[in-house]
Amino acid sequence: MCLAVPGRVTEIGERDGTRMAVMDFGGVVKDVCLEYLPDLAVGDYAIVHVGFALQRLDEESARRTLALFEELGLLQEEFGDPWEAAGQWVGAEEATAAEEAGR
Amino acid sequence: MKYLEEFRNPELAAGLLADIRATVTRPWALMEVCGGQTHSIIRHAIDQLLPEEVELIHGPGCPVCVTPLEVIDRALAIAARPGVVFCSFGDMLRVPGTDRDLFRVRSEGGDVRVVYSPLDALRIARENPDREVVFFGIGFETTAPPNAMAVHLAREQGLRNFSMLVSHVRVPPAIDAIMASPDCRVQGFLAAGHVCSVMGTDEYPELAERHRVPIVVTGFEPLDILEGIRLTVRQLERGEHTVENAYERAVRPEGNPAARAMLEDVFEVADRAWRGIGVIPRSGWRLSSRYRDHDAEHRFDVTGIATREPAACRSGEVLQGLLKPHQCEAFGTVCTPRTPLGATMVSSEGACAAYYLYRRLGTPAAAQEASPVG
Amino acid sequence: MADTETLTPAPDFSGWSCPLPLRDHPRVVMGHGGGGALSAELVEHVFAPAFGGPLLAGLADSAVLELGGARLAFSTDSYVVRPLFFPGGSIGDLAVNGTVNDLAMSGARAAYLSCGFILEEGVETAVVDRVARALGAAARAAGVEVATGDTKVVEAGRGDGIYLNTAGIGLVAPGVDIRPQRAAPGDVVILSGPIGLHGVAIMSVREGLEFGVEVRSDCAALGGLVDAMLAVTPDLHVLRDPTRGGLAAALNEIATAAGVGVRLTERAVPVPEAVANACALLGLDPLYVANEGKLVAFVPRREAEAVLAAMRAHPLGAEAVVIGECVEDHLGMVVARTGFGGTRVVDLPMGEQLPRIC
Numbered sequence A: 001m002c003l004a005v006p007g008r009v010t011e012i013g014e015r016d017g018t019r020m021a022v023m024d025f026g027g028v029v030k031d032v033c034l035e036y037l038p039d040l041a042v043g044d045y046a047i048v049h050v051g052f053a054l055q056r057l058d059e060e061s062a063r064r065t066l067a068l069f070e071e072l073g074l075l076q077e078e079f080g081d082p083w084e085a086a087g088q089w090v091g092a093e094e095a096t097a098a099e100e101a102g103r
Numbered sequence B: 001m002k003y004l005e006e007f008r009n010p011e012l013a014a015g016l017l018a019d020i021r022a023t024v025t026r027p028w029a030l031m032e033v034c035g036g037q038t039h040s041i042i043r044h045a046i047d048q049l050l051p052e053e054v055e056l057i058h059g060p061g062c063p064v065c066v067t068p069l070e071v072i073d074r075a076l077a078i079a080a081r082p083g084v085v086f087c088s089f090g091d092m093l094r095v096p097g098t099d100r101d102l103f104r105v106r107s108e109g110g111d112v113r114v115v116y117s118p119l120d121a122l123r124i125a126r127e128n129p130d131r132e133v134v135f136f137g138i139g140f141e142t143t144a145p146p147n148a149m150a151v152h153l154a155r156e157q158g159l160r161n162f163s164m165l166v167s168h169v170r171v172p173p174a175i176d177a178i179m180a181s182p183d184c185r186v187q188g189f190l191a192a193g194h195v196c197s198v199m200g201t202d203e204y205p206e207l208a209e210r211h212r213v214p215i216v217v218t219g220f221e222p223l224d225i226l227e228g229i230r231l232t233v234r235q236l237e238r239g240e241h242t243v244e245n246a247y248e249r250a251v252r253p254e255g256n257p258a259a260r261a262m263l264e265d266v267f268e269v270a271d272r273a274w275r276g277i278g279v280i281p282r283s284g285w286r287l288s289s290r291y292r293d294h295d296a297e298h299r300f301d302v303t304g305i306a307t308r309e310p311a312a313c314r315s316g317e318v319l320q321g322l323l324k325p326h327q328c329e330a331f332g333t334v335c336t337p338r339t340p341l342g343a344t345m346v347s348s349e350g351a352c353a354a355y356y357l358y359r360r361l362g363t364p365a366a367a368q369e370a371s372p373v374g
Numbered sequence C: 001m002a003d004t005e006t007l008t009p010a011p012d013f014s015g016w017s018c019p020l021p022l023r024d025h026p027r028v029v030m031g032h033g034g035g036g037a038l039s040a041e042l043v044e045h046v047f048a049p050a051f052g053g054p055l056l057a058g059l060a061d062s063a064v065l066e067l068g069g070a071r072l073a074f075s076t077d078s079y080v081v082r083p084l085f086f087p088g089g090s091i092g093d094l095a096v097n098g099t100v101n102d103l104a105m106s107g108a109r110a111a112y113l114s115c116g117f118i119l120e121e122g123v124e125t126a127v128v129d130r131v132a133r134a135l136g137a138a139a140r141a142a143g144v145e146v147a148t149g150d151t152k153v154v155e156a157g158r159g160d161g162i163y164l165n166t167a168g169i170g171l172v173a174p175g176v177d178i179r180p181q182r183a184a185p186g187d188v189v190i191l192s193g194p195i196g197l198h199g200v201a202i203m204s205v206r207e208g209l210e211f212g213v214e215v216r217s218d219c220a221a222l223g224g225l226v227d228a229m230l231a232v233t234p235d236l237h238v239l240r241d242p243t244r245g246g247l248a249a250a251l252n253e254i255a256t257a258a259g260v261g262v263r264l265t266e267r268a269v270p271v272p273e274a275v276a277n278a279c280a281l282l283g284l285d286p287l288y289v290a291n292e293g294k295l296v297a298f299v300p301r302r303e304a305e306a307v308l309a310a311m312r313a314h315p316l317g318a319e320a321v322v323i324g325e326c327v328e329d330h331l332g333m334v335v336a337r338t339g340f341g342g343t344r345v346v347d348l349p350m351g352e353q354l355p356r357i358c
Helices: A059-078 A082-089 A092-102 B010-023 B035-044 B069-079 B090-094 B102-107 B118-127 B144-156 B171-180 B193-199 B204-211 B222-238 B257-266 B289-294 B315-319 B351-359 B364-370 C002-007 C037-051 C091-104 C125-142 C197-204 C223-232 C246-258 C273-282 C301-312
Strands: A005-015 A018-024 A028-033 A045-049 A052-056 B028-032 B054-058 B084-088 B111-114 B132-139 B162-169 B188-192 B215-218 B243-245 B267-274 B278-287 C063-067 C070-079 C108-120 C145-154 C162-172 C188-191 C238-240 C261-265 C296-299 C321-327 C334-337 C343-346
Touching (some): A005 A028, A005 C273, A045 B193, A052 B144, A052 B193, A059 B010, A059 B222, B010 B222, B028 B035, B028 B222, B054 B222, B069 B084, B069 B102, B069 B132, B069 B162, B084 B118, B102 B111, B118 B132, B118 B144, B132 B144, B144 B162, B162 B267, B171 B204, B171 B278, B188 B193, B188 B222, B193 B215, B193 B257, B204 B215, B215 B222, B315 B351, C070 C091, C091 C125, C108 C223, C125 C162, C188 C301, C197 C273, C238 C246, C246 C261, C246 C334, C246 C343, C296 C301, C301 C321
Parallel strands (some): B028 B054, B028 B188, B084 B111, B132 B162, B188 B215, C108 C145
Antiparallel strands (some): A005 A018, A005 A045, A018 A028, A045 A052, B162 B278, C070 C162, C108 C162, C188 C321, C238 C296, C261 C321
8 A cells, every 4th residue: 555755846837637747756857746745845854656746755853862862872882782683693704704705 | 875785685684684693582472563674585585594593473464465256246246347447456366266266257347447547437437438447456554546546536526436345454453352261372573664654653552552563663674673573572471471673764753644534534434344354343434424425335235245255274373383284184275375275375475375385495494494483 | 389289289378386377368468478377377377388499498587509610609689678768768779788698698798689679660761760879879788789680661650660680699718607596595696787677768758658758778788797797706696687577576586496495685775765765655565677788796705795896997887786596495485684684585576567556
């Protein structure tokens, strides 16, 4: 259901009686229907699914979420490094072999 | 902010994993509802990084895999008709019906076209007024508004040669059905973020309260999924069962009101069968009677096609984490990724398909370890 | 084909060890040409038994044969790309480079090509001319001569304008023995550059899917790059150009042919941002997207560093990287280590890659 990706509005117009935008997905440009987000403006980001913008992306909450993740990372540094432990569990020592071979 | 790479940063995963480890004290079984999340979990192998106490049970997967055999058979019958252009999302082409799939219909002369958007099907209808253009309208609440818009525009623009075969499913009734099963092992849900982008979150508090189960609205990038797991585990350890939103950047409590209004107009709630699971009350949408002119089931009179699901399939139990895939007698014998019986083998991320693939890694222990079934 | 029918009876479907696929498909589906599992089964169950020669059994992109004291590589390929012109090339470029590369993957420098044109009634002669000139230019760039050709015309509606077939021959130097079966545990896996460019360039202009992207096909002849690698050591074990089915198909074919495991470090595989984003939009995995100017090499560990350096010194290998290694575990399978430190199986693609919604 859920293959929806973030894109940025670069142009807005009408086609076949429908409100449409040109949206940029990190270097990939595609036409997107804006009927469900008519207030979306050039420069805004939205989640796009099968050619429709379905929800505006909110930069402030995105930043808040990332800040929370960073904070958890700082806490974790004080209490050891389970990332390393997790890496070992799946055999991290073997995975570096390819990188070493390239040196 | 690109809203993508930032949420795929392996370094930030460390803190989330550390917090999950520090919080968890005993085993918990969590279900991610959405196939998109399952895809992300397998693609990035994040289930292997979780503490062993946290078990992920893969939910009903994607709408493609749960589309009932009967609806697939109806689609195949319509697609095989001369004069029909049958348009579908790419995923549906390889989903087998009783004795063939859409690829095969195409090889036998059917005009089957893959489209990216339902609006593409509408354009094909506009450009081919002498052909019947049928769109296979499947999906959860995320895909339903785009499909509804296509039907709405077809009526508004008088595109009489456009119709839709609708098999939409809704997530909350499925969660309800899973929790209502007496043997249910699921203790917490990661709700599907993009479904909530459209529908909002107001359907969930009642479910969380009634089943005393935490529900955390979760996104699709690796860090989003870890955050969803972290919040669910935290609630479970504290004995709480509320609805939380771990995907705030894309989910508002009210969802998308314009999309919800269109859904109300175009569809009506109906009982719906899920492949390999059975009928779940009020878990689907069909076209409302006002749009009957654009309903492919009526236009092509395929309602007489009734197919029973194979009795050997036990995917319902697998979905609930009651049965490991290889414990099913059909597994690997009559049921393989090429010849799937149920939803969990149809999708490459389905529990049975993943188990089948990983089994090739060798030892049962390896399959056990690598299998997302846990 | 008519001759072979008289030689052998129809294929016996009942005796296959491999379950179902063709019995599932009494007619050919697009996936049979997709370079994945279905293509392989068609070759294995229909063509190889029908033709019966030991050379075909090798299932390599080109056959290496002895003729009059010379070791020749011999290959053929057909080109049915749509549209005929795409960002970064045309069907004419593909028809030369594809066959030249198939020969190069046996370590041969292509010397002569044949070229068959199958034209659809009604196609503009100016278009034929444009394709022919692109083909000629590509041949000159690759240092190969088009020595013989053929033209047929089919009725309007029976073709997509132009189909091409080319066959090529080239000499294989003494001591060079490059084939999938030679992959050995310990080998280092080197990729010559970023993946997915050709597939994304084609998809961006395919009818019904159109999207805008600053990506050009990587279509190129790899003979020169292979020469540079062979100059370091004749002992390259495997070369493969990851075309249809992408890197995933190429690595799976090698793992199966040699009965070895391939361990891939996902983060090491270069994926251009626009390719990654186009794939995200369509729900595709870049590992399965086609390339037309890249190669993947299995090289003995002791030679890896020097081969990598030689590749990087060549324009078509400037971004070459080590992406993994050949191992004794999980025989016949490709297992990737993800950016997050877990592992996943990279399976052989089933057939065509289609945009998906979930």
